[in-house]
Structure formats: C-alpha cells, structure tokens
Amino acid sequence: MSQDLPQVQEDIENEVIRRYAEGAQEVEASLCCPVSYDDSYLKILPQEIIDKDYGCGDPSKYAVPGDTVLDLGSGGGKICYILSQLVGAKGKVIGVDFNDTMLALARKYLDEMAEKVGYANVEFRKGKIQDLGLDFDRAEAFLEAHPVAQADGLQKYEVECERLRREEPLIETNSIDLIVSNCVLNLVKPEDKLDLFRDMYRVTAPGGRAVISDIVCDRDPGPEILADPELWSGCIAGAFREDRFIDMFAEAGFQGMEILVRQDEPWRVIDDVEFRSMTVRAWKPQASLSLETKQMQVVYAGPWHQATDDRGRTFTRGQRTGISEAEYQQILDGKSALAGHLIPVDGGNSSSSGCCESGGSACC
Numbered sequence: 316m317s318q319d320l321p322q323v324q325e326d327i328e329n330e331v332i333r334r335y336a337e338g339a340q341e342v343e344a345s346l347c348c349p350v351s352y353d354d355s356y357l358k359i360l361p362q363e364i365i366d367k368d369y370g371c372g373d374p375s376k377y378a379v380p381g382d383t384v385l386d387l388g389s390g391g392g393k394i395c396y397i398l399s400q401l402v403g404a405k406g407k408v409i410g411v412d413f414n415d416t417m418l419a420l421a422r423k424y425l426d427e428m429a430e431k432v433g434y435a436n437v438e439f440r441k442g443k444i445q446d447l448g449l450d451f452d453r454a455e456a457f458l459e460a461h462p463v464a465q466a467d468g469l470q471k472y473e474v475e476c477e478r479l480r481r482e483e484p485l486i487e488t489n490s491i492d493l494i495v496s497n498c499v500l501n502l503v504k505p506e507d508k509l510d511l512f513r514d515m516y517r518v519t520a521p522g523g524r525a526v527i528s529d530i531v532c533d534r535d536p537g538p539e540i541l542a543d544p545e546l547w548s549g550c551i552a553g554a555f556r557e558d559r560f561i562d563m564f565a566e567a568g569f570q571g572m573e574i575l576v577r578q579d580e581p582w583r584v585i586d587d588v589e590f591r592s593m594t595v596r597a598w599k600p601q602a603s604l605s606l607e608t609k610q611m612q613v614v615y616a617g618p619w620h621q622a623t624d625d626r627g628r629t630f631t632r633g634q635r636t637g638i639s640e641a642e643y644q645q646i647l648d649g650k651s652a653l654a655g656h657l658i659p660v661d662g663g664n665s666s667s668s669g670c671c672e673s674g675g676s677a678c679c
C-alpha cells in the first residue's frame with residue numbers, strides 16, 4: 316500500500332508520553348471511550364487500575380486458556396490482569412509500554428494480583444510497540460554503564476541495540492498466540508505504523524491471531540486536526556481511516572481480517588469527521604500455501620454462492636474443497652478465520668461422525 320504520509324506535528328511521541336504519565340497519576344476522563352467489560356473479571360482488580368482505563372474496546376475476551384498473549388500499550392494493566400484470569404496458569408501475559416509512569420502503575424499490583432488469582436503469569440516490559448525487538452530496560456542499563464557524551468559513544472549504543480534486537484529481543488519471533496491492543500496503535504507516528512504491523516506479524520506464532528481495538532475515522536482528518544498535539548495524544552489525530560486499518564494488517568502479511576465490533580454511534584465528530592472504536596481480528600497463516608498438501612475435505616456453508624479467502628482460494632457453497640491437515644485441525648479447534656464458514660467433513664467432525672456412533676438411533 317503506498318500512502319502519502321500526513322503532515323503532523325513534530326513531537327508526537329513526547330506529547331503521548333507526557334499525557335499518559337499524567338493519566339497514570341490522575342484519572343483523565345477525556346481519554347476514555349466508554350467500554351463495558353465482563354464484571355466477573357473486574358471484581359478482583361484494584362480500583363485504581365479500573366479507573367485509569369484509557370481503552371476503547373475489549374480485545375481480551377478473544378483469549379482462550381493456555382494462550383500466550385501480548386498486550387501492546389498495556390497502560391495501567393487492566394487488560395493484562397483480565398487476560399491473566401482468562402488464559403489461566405498455563406497461559407502467559409506480556410504487557411509492553413514505553414511510559415515509565417504507566418509501567419510503574421501496572422507493576423505495582425503484580426504481587427497482589429498473583430496472590431488473588433493463585434498464579435503469576437503476567438509481566439510488563441518496557442519498549443516501543445513499533446520495535447518489539449528492543450528491550451528498553453536492557454538498552455537503558457547499557458546507557459547507564461556507558462553514558463553517551465560523544466558521537467562514538469552513540470555509535471556503540473546503536474551497535475548494542477542491534478545486538479539486543481538479535482540476541483535478547485523484547486519479544487521473540489513466532490512466540491505469541493494472541494496479540495491484543497486497546498486504543499494504542501493510533502498513537503504511533505504515521506511513518507512508523509507499517510513497521511508496527513510488520514513487527515506484530517513477526518512475533519505472532521504461525522496460526523496465531525491479533526485482536527486490536529482502536530479508533531478509526533470515516534475519512535481523512537484535515538490539517539488542523541493533524542497539527543493538534545492534544546488530538547494526537549487523545550487518540551483522534553492518529554486514528555486509522557477504517558478501510559486502511561484493514562489494509563495495514565494485509566500489508567504486513569496477516570489474513571482473514573474480520574471486523575468484530577464497529578461502534579454504531581461515533582465517539583467524537585470533529586470537522587465532520589466521525590471517530591469511533593472498531594475491533595478487528597487478523598490471523599497469521601499456519602504455513603505457506605505452496606508447502607501444503609490438501610488431504611482434508613471441507614464444505615463451504617454459505618451464505619454467499621462463492622467466497623474467496625486472502626490466499627486466493629475460492630470456496631463454492633455446498634461443495635467439497637481440499638485443505639491441509641493443520642488448517643483442518645485449526646478449524647475444528649475454532650482457531651481459524653474460516654471456522655464457522657467451512658464445515659469439516661473428513662473425519663473428526665463430531666456433528667457427522669458422533670451421530671452414527673452414538674447408539675444406532677435413526678434420528679440425530
């Protein structure tokens with residue numbers, strides 16, 4: 316996707332850090348977009364974490380037990396502490412944020428929450444979500460030991476950052492079952508947004524998925540909006556145009572993108588541009604299509620006469636199509652964008668084989 320980058324104000328990142336450091340100290344109502352979460356997971360959360368919620372959706376509800384989940388821009392940690400309960404003792408939750416004050420708030424409750432749930436499966440790491448290779452805590456430790464005063468010191472620091480990305484990455488390649496994020500991706504500078512999606516793809520395990528709640532807009536904001544620092548840090552100016560939001564996933568290699576939630580009423584309307592929350596799910600394919608054998612059969616359930624997926628395969632309603640064993644298993648497990656659309660018909664399908672095995676009754 317070639318896209319002209321909008322002219323924005325220079326120092327977005329510092330403005331974002333300043334605003335959310337304040338938001339970590341005092342509740343800032345204007346930063347919230349009303350969201351309802353499942354109360355049963357909020358019950359054991361500290362009130363301070365619930366109050367300092369700057370999200371716009373609830374991507375946590377798409378986690379399943381055992382998932383390793385990465386939360387991009389974890390803020391006060393609310394989504395991570397909800398996820399901790401959802402993924403259980405066998406799962407793991409990693410929150411990443413670049414804001415020391417937010418990280419301190421989230422980390423403050425680690426022990427208390429581990430005691431309440433009965434296991435410790437959450438950690439918060441410092442880094443930029445558009446560069447999930449660089450562990451800021453390690454990079455800062457290097458800087459402390461080797462303060463930079465001259466250009467050659469800077470060069471050594473850059474070499475060390477490259478080594479860290481290679482040998483001790485903040486997030487390992489192919490290590491995450493589910494990436495979530497709640498109202499953060501819009502805050503990344505326009506020129507870094509594609510790197511962000513590419514790094515999300517890198518860290519997602521094959522067959523894994525990303526569920527992202529973020530602010531989208533129905534048309535491109537004008538220069539006044541783009542030049543306003545308050546609107547940048549307030550999740551407005553950096554909002555994705557809704558069609559481009561989906562394109563960004565595709566451009567990074569994700570497939571099966573699906574709009575799970577699109578807020579009906581806009582959250583805000585400025586200069587006739589509507590801003591609202593949207594939640595999108597996308598999948599990292601299990602293997603390249605050329606490496607797949609097609610020994611398992613599925614039937615496309617409809618309602619369309621034909622449907623073509625992001626890999627260019629066309630499924631015709633009611634007809635059998637061959638897919639790989641791995642993909643077939645993902646459909647059976649509900650871990651595929653195609654689950655619910657393709658009916659597995661090649662063994663292992665409880666609705667077809669279970670009936671006959673269950674005692675010879677004439678009716679099912």
Ligand SMILES: C[S@@+](CC[C@H](N)C(=O)[O-])C[C@H]1O[C@@H](n2cnc3c(N)ncnc32)[C@H](O)[C@@H]1O
Binds near residue numbers: 412417498
């Ligand atoms: C709108 S708040 C959302 C916080 C949290 N997800 C929630 O639901 O309450 C944005 C958070 O993302 C962090 N953030 C923004 N840009 C970031 C970046 N490029 N890398 C890492 N964290 C970032 C901010 O520090 C802040 O904590």
